Structure formats: structure tokens, C-alpha cells
Amino acid sequence: MKTLYLMRHAKSSWNFDGLSDKERPLNSRGRADAPHMGQALASRNIQPDLLVSSPAVRALSTAALVAKELNYPPDSIQVIPGIYEADAERLFDIITELPDEASSVLLVGHNPTLTDTVNMLSTRSLNDMPTAAVVCLHFHADQWAQVHRANSEFYFYDYPKNHHDE
Template sequence: MKTLYLMRHAKSSWSFNDLSDQERPLNDRGRSDAPHMGQALAARGIRPHLLVSSPAVRAMSTAALVARELQYPPDQIQVIDGIYHADVDQLVDIIRELPDEAETVLLVGHNNTISDTASALSPTALNEMGTAAVVCLHFHADRWADVHRTNAEFYFHDSPKK
């Protein structure tokens, strides 16, 4: 079985007009919500084998703050450039190329793609994911290449507001 946690990055700041979109940092709420969600995941006993992130500063910051709460070494977060501009099909391809030895993966990305990918892979209808929200899906598959909505099981959708 493969387990995938899809996480939307925490709330970002729009206060820095001179920064590119990829360089935007988290705002105060984002810096609070990300560790809160990491604590919520830790309380569920979640320990990902692999944590992957978009290269955007807000996504990497979210991943690092969550990693700290999960006792996952931040220097082992894998940055996948393609997550940043991915559409649903491209993100599903990235997921299907994950290393099979990682049974449990937490992927931090961006909306609308992260919400749409969660909906595309989930056998259950999902609402849009708010910032720092996490959707967990279990797949009855031995390889990431075989994950699909038809072998998926929806486990939970959590957010800082819950």
C-alpha cells in the first residue's frame, strides 16, 4: 500500500512587491498554521518516508516547518522543480515517478493544482483545499506508477480551521 499526503502550502505574504511569485515568503498566519498542521499530523502518528516540495519559498518553508514537527530531517526534503508549474496531469506524473521504497509521501504544492489533483485521485468528492490543508489518500498499489483513483481510498482532509 502507498500513502500520499497532499498539502497546500501555508498562507503566503503579498507584502513584497519586488519579489517574484516563486520568492514570496509565508506571512504570520502561514508561519503559525504550518507547524500547527505538522503537530496535527504528528498526533495522528504520521511519519513520512519522503517529503517533497515545490521549489517556491512558501512551499519549502511550509515543508520545513511541518518536517520539524514530524521529526523529519529538513535537509532531506526533496525539492522537485516540476511541482511549481505543474497542472494535474503533470503532478500525477510526478507522483507516479516517486521512489517505490517510500511507502508514505508528503507532497507540498500549490493551488489550484494540489486541490484538483486530490480530487482527481480521490474516490470521494473533495472541496477545495484551503492554505495548509492536507488530504490523505491510501492506494492499494505496490508501486507509485500504479496509483489511480480506482485503487484509492480517501482517508482524511484536515485544515488549520478544523
């Protein structure tokens, strides 16, 4: 069994005209939502074997904030440059190349690619993953190279607005 958590980076700031897209940081809502979603994952007793992230500042910041809540060592976050500009097909290739020693992987990336990837790998369809949203998919497979829609099971979908009243 392989478990994949696909997480969209938290809300980023557009207030820095001189920064490239890749360098945009999280805004205050993003800095609050990322650890909150990390706590939501921790409350489900989620402990990923591997946490991978896009190299974009907003994604890597989200990954680090979530890692802290999951007691995952931030210096063990693996940056995969290809996640940043990947389309769903390329992200699928990255997923199938994950190390088989990792049974569960949390991948932090970008939309619309994450929504498209969920729709490609799952029988459940999503319109749009909001910032800091997480989808969990289980795959009845022993290797990442074997994951596909036919052996997937949609486990959960969570996002910050589910937790506003807490």
C-alpha cells in the same frame, strides 16, 4: 500500500512588491499554521518516508516547518521543481515517478493543482483546499506507477480551521 499526503502551502505574504511569485514568503498566519498542521499530523503518528516540495519559498518553508514537527530531517526534503507550475496531469506524473522505496510521501505544493489532483485520484470531491490543508489518500498498490482513482481510498482531510479551539 502507498500513502500520499497532499498539502497545500501555508498562507503567503503579498507585501513584497519586488519579489517574484516563486519568492513569496509565508505571512505570520502561515508561519503559525504550518507547524500547527505538522503537530496535527504528528498526533496521528504520521512519519512520511519522503517529504517532497515545490521549490517556491512558501512551499519549501511550509515543508520545513512541518518536517520539524514530524522529526523529519529538513535537509532530507526533496525539492521537485516541476511541482511549482504543474497542472493535475503533470503532478500525477510526478507522483507516479516517486521512488517505490517510499511507502508514504508528503508532497507540499500549490492550488488549484492540489485540489484538482485530489479530485482526479479520489472518489471524494473537494471544492478548494485552503492554505495548509492536508489530504491523505491510501492506494492499494505496491508501486507509485500503479496509483489511480480505482485503487485509492480517501483517508482524511484536515486544515487549520479544524484546530482553532485548541
